[in-house]
Amino acid sequence: MIKDEIKKLITDKTACxxxxxxxxxxxxxxxEFALKxxxxxxxxxxxxxTADINAGKSHIVDVSSENVQKCLDGGRFHATTDFAELENCxxxxxxxxxxxxxxxxxxxxxxxxAGEQIKKYARRGQLVILExxxxxxxxxxxxxxMIEEAGLKLDEDxxxxxxxxxxxxxxxxxxxxxxPKVVGGVTKDSGEAASFLYSQIVDQVHFVSSARVAEACKLWENTFRAINIGMANEMAKVCNALGIDTWEVVRAAATKPFGFMAFYPGPGxxxxxxxxxxxYLSWKARQHGFDSQFISLAEQVNSGMPKYVVKLVSDALNTEKKAVNGARILILGVAYKKDIDDMRESPALSVIDLLRSKGAEVVYHDPFVPEVHFDHAYTIGAGDPLFNSNLTDDLIKSTDCVIICTEHSGVDYPRVLQLASLVVDTRNALNEELRDGSKAKVVRL
Ligand SMILES: NC(=O)c1ccc[n+]([C@@H]2O[C@H](COP(=O)([O-])OP(=O)(O)OC[C@H]3O[C@@H](n4cnc5c(N)ncnc54)[C@H](O)[C@@H]3O)[C@@H](O)[C@H]2O)c1
Structure with missing residues (x-):
């Protein structure tokens, strides 16, 4: 049986x-596989x-170059652009x-x-997994x-x-x-072989009855996050309208030991x-005549956050008798989340786009991101690239407003508070202790 053949190769650690x-x-x-x-x-x-990986250089924050080199040294791992090697896998x-x-x-x-390449080099005895x-x-x-077009039969070949x-x-x-790794096969044998494979590298495998359950599980998890972040963003706007401290409310709610899970607002x-x-989920649901309203609503709220942040900035500048037009604005943190360099879909891009379209002069500081380009589809409009500025005293002092879009750990927030005149903090990076006695006016989400 093909399942047993693959399991044997896995047990012997000869499965490529x-x-x-x-x-x-x-x-x-x-x-992870190569280290095992x-x-x-x-x-x-x-x-x-490909060349960087083969030279022992990692481009991913969580993978050390040392580990990549260790895998290469063993001679059991390499990267390639030649898909003909799929036949050996x-x-x-x-x-x-x-x-x-x-x-x-x-x-x-x-x-x-990827499916076309697999089909081209498919042979009997392979386990294919989509992640x-x-x-x-x-x-x-x-x-x-696609794989069957290569003349192979599921469960037999x-x-x-x-x-x-x-x-x-x-x-x-x-x-x-x-x-924990969720695994579901198109057939029972497929699921069992894949579960056995992952059990070699992860502590816990959760086996489900089908590939569709596993696919839906991932979308459920991320839709849960999108909707709850949307709710946190909506609550932040409500709290702002009522003059209540959003972050104190979440902190208090989070003391409930059951039935509540804290999600936090942000710039998007x-x-x-x-x-x-x-x-992906709502598209598939639509094919079956179902309109997933929660997903649409969360998308509407979350994608509206950059505009809301710009409104906070505009209102705050207004109280200083200043306009966005002509203001010099420093964005702190442009990556989409803390302590990583990933810029994909980052809301900071939309915040910058919006500010520049209103005539602001925008500079940014992000220890993880050396430059930012605005020619991607995920930004509102094209614009000149920006380059990371050093967070000097002069830079902070010369800005009309600092916006904290991403709360990277390495940033010297006390110094920002000491030197800036106005800070809009979308992440609660400036907690009470830091704000205490600071000269800067701080507006928080
Ligand atoms: N980034 C995350 O945190 C995360 C978490 C969970 C799931 N995912 C999912 O995992 C998948 C991959 O995401 P990612 O973040 O690793 O993307 P990524 O862009 O970091 O990496 C994808 C890689 O695939 C390469 N690639 C594109 N087409 C290829 C092809 N035909 N053959 C070989 N290589 C090809 C790209 O050059 C790129 O290096 C996505 O479906 C994503 O939704 C991502």
Whole structure:
């Protein structure tokens, strides 16, 4: 039986693991397998990333170059742009992007491209696993027929499963090995083989009855986050309107030991997951005649946050008898979240776009991001690139307003408070203790 054949290769650590896409998801995963002594090949379309990885350089914050080098040294791991090597792989895991089209429909082109390569080099005996976040049905509706076009039969010649990736870049507590892994096969054998594989590198595998359950599980998790962040953003606006301290309210609510989970407001949502994934679910639901209203509402609230932040800035400047037009504004933190360099869908881009469109002169400081470009589809309009400014005393003093968009740990907030005249803090980076006795006027979300 093919399941037993693959399990034996896994047990013997002779199963060659191929990972397609070496980004935030694929690189940590392949390093995990290689460090556990599995022969591993990473497939990339980006030649620079491939060359860097083969030179022992990691481009992902959570993966140390030291570990990449350790894998290379063993001679059991390398990256390549040559997909013909897929034929040598017993396991193929797909970790390619799943963005949205401009219409907010799923962009399946990356999964299809990976599927085409798998089909081209498919042979009997392979276990294929999709990890890219996608709508329920992708694994069996899209990938299965593609592989079958190579003349192979599911369960007889190949196995096929879905296992969502839950990695949280920049989270020092939870990394690949200690995040429970949900696994569902298109068939029972597929699910069991895939579960056995992951049990080699993660502490806990949660087996579900189908690939569709596993696909839906990931979208449920991220839709839960998007909706709860939307609710926190709405509550922040309500609290502001009522003159109540939002952050004190959340802190108090979070003391309830059951039935409450704290989510926090911010300038909007970013990254490759939370702003996108719920659309995969609502798109699929629409195909079945269902309109998911919570998802639409959360999207509306969350995507409106940059405008709300700019309104806070404009109102705050107004109290100083200043206008946004002509104001010099310093953005602190442009990555979409704390202590990482990921700019994808970052709300800071929209905040900057909006301010510049109103005539503000914007500069930024982010220890993780050397430059920011505005020619991506995720920003409101195109504009000149910006380059990281050093957080000098002169810079802080010369600005009319500082906006904290991302609360990176390494920033000297007490100094900002000491030297700035006005700060709009969208992340509660300036807690009570820091604000106490500060000269700056602070407006918080
Ligand atoms: N970033 C996260 O925190 C996170 C967390 C959980 C799940 N996910 C999901 O995992 C998937 C991958 O996300 P990511 O953040 O790693 O993306 P990424 O952009 O960091 O990495 C994807 C990599 O795939 C490469 N690639 C694109 N097409 C390819 C192809 N045809 N063949 C080989 N390589 C190809 C790209 O060059 C890139 O290096 C997405 O579906 C995402 O939603 C991401």
């Amino acid at each position: 693991i191929g990972i397609i896409g070496l980004g935030y998801v694929g690189l940590p995963l392949i390093v 002594d599995f022969p591993a090949v990473g497939f990339e379309v980006d030649e620079k990333k 017993d396991v193929v895991v797909i970790c390619v992007p799943t963005p949205l089209r401009k219409t907010k429909d799923p962009d399946m082109s990356y999964i299809l491209a 890219s976040t996608t709508y329920p049905g992708t694994t069996d509706e899209v990938l299965q027929p 190949f196995l096929l499963a879905f296992s969502p990736e839950r990695v949280d870049p920049g989270n020092p507590q939870f990394q690949t090995h200690n995040i 949502i970013g990254g490759h997951c939370i702003p996108l994934d719920p659309h």
